[in-house]
Amino acid sequence: MRRLLIIALLVLSTIQGLVALGTTEETLDQVKTITWWHSNSGLAGKASDALVESFNATVGKEKGIQVQAVYQGKSNDVLTKTKAILQSSTTSDLPDLVQLDGSAVLDIRDQKQLIAMEDLAKADGYDLANIIEAARLSVTYKNKMIAMPFNSSTILLYYNKTAFDEAGITEAPKTLKELGTTAKALVKTDEKGKVTRYGFANVPTTYELIVWLGQQNGLSYLTDEENGHTGAPTKVLFNENGTMVNFLSRWKELSATGAVENLTSDLNGAFASGRVAMIVASTSNLTTIFSMVGDRFEVGVANFPMVDEQATGGVNVGGGAIYAMDNGSGNQAAAWEFVKFATSAEEQLKWHVATGYFPVHQDTYTLQAFEQHLVENPHYGVAIRQLMASNPKMQGIWVPSAYQIYYAFQSGILKMLEQDLSAEQTSAALEKEINSYFTEFLRMQGQ
DSSP states (O other), X not given: OHHHHHHHHHHHHHHHHXXXXXXXHHHHHHOEXXXXXXXXXXXXXXXXXXXXXXXXXXXXXXXXXXXXXXXXXXXXXXXXXXXXXXXXXXXXXXXXXXXXXXXXXXXXXXXXXEEOHXXXXXXXXXXXXXXXXXXXXXXXXXXXXXXXXXXXXXXXXXXEHHHHHHHXXXXXXXXXXXXXXXXXXXXXXXXXXXXXXXXXXXXXOHHHHHHHHHTSSSSOXXXXXXXXXXXXXXXXXXXXXXXXXXXXXXXXXXXXXXXXXXXXXXXXXXXXXXXXSEEEEEGGGHHHHHHHHTXXXXXXXXXXXXXXXXXXXXXXXEEEEEEEEOOSSOOHHHHHHHHHHHTSHHHHXXXXXXXXXXOOBGGGGGOHHHHHHHHHOTHHHHHHHHHHTSOTTXXXXXXXXXXXXXXXXXXXXXXXXXXXXXXXXXXXXXXXXXXXXHXXXXXXXXX
């Protein structure tokens, strides 16, 4: 009898084990794994990891979703890898979500595998008015929001406040003319007359020109099709509307002060070391610059200088966004849950504090913790007030050959300074070169 009882217990135990195993396998099958490709490194990389861990432990755990974040290198590396799959026959290798900057939009926006973020939001009954207008428009193509703004930034003036105090300068420059006067007062030389500290460093590229040209004539675009947001651009507008000539004339005057270093890389390092007293850079550099400077000197931040007194001021939204891709997994709703979480008011506050990128959710700005953060860190409020006072229709450019155009501006301006070319000559040359990229792109598209 005892033997039969033992056998019965063993059979019952085996059955229970099989049932438990089946339940575990069924639960695992129900968990959706979302792959997110990104280019966040350093402080942003740590913030991304923390974001994913928080989601997986809360909303993800509750809804059976796990996000796998994969660092794929710099923004251009992420685009290159994504394009390679899009051009192949195995789009199942696509990530569910991919983070890209503005230079990638032209390669992505018309792909059939792209799932417009606006469609995912509407399917969930999500009100896109939760996202601040300028950020929303920064990823809007033909009146549809195709991605979710995430690592959003604007451009600021960073200055060495300690150097300002030593020179008796009490206000940050508001125009390029004032920038020249201020920069000249900040220059330092050694006993041999060699410059040991420049007042300002920059060679303008697309990033700065979007603003310096855009804030003229009320609102101006660098190209037709509203900088590429309503269709593929066919030509630049800056030569015919005079915005480039006006800017270059001001820039030549600034350069003539002798206080500007034509620096094209590592501006953060030059500023942090004290070799340069002022730079313009992204708000996303706030945390990094303060960390790099340490206690060497006091850092100040101010609005991006206007091209002249007639300019309207204001800045555009830069940075990057998250795009949803159809890889055949059917994970779109799950992917949206993570995007919604990542851009929620509370998570955007954490992201902002950790990286310097400004919050894209409207409600972040009303959180008591955010208001306290600005009291304790007033520098972060400068960029936000500047953005809120800007025309939301001032937008970045979506153009073919984005990197070539970036360097065309830089090399064209350097050539103007080195060869003493006129603003008119330089503007016309830039128009011709950049329009050739557009013509070639449209030809390749059969247009």
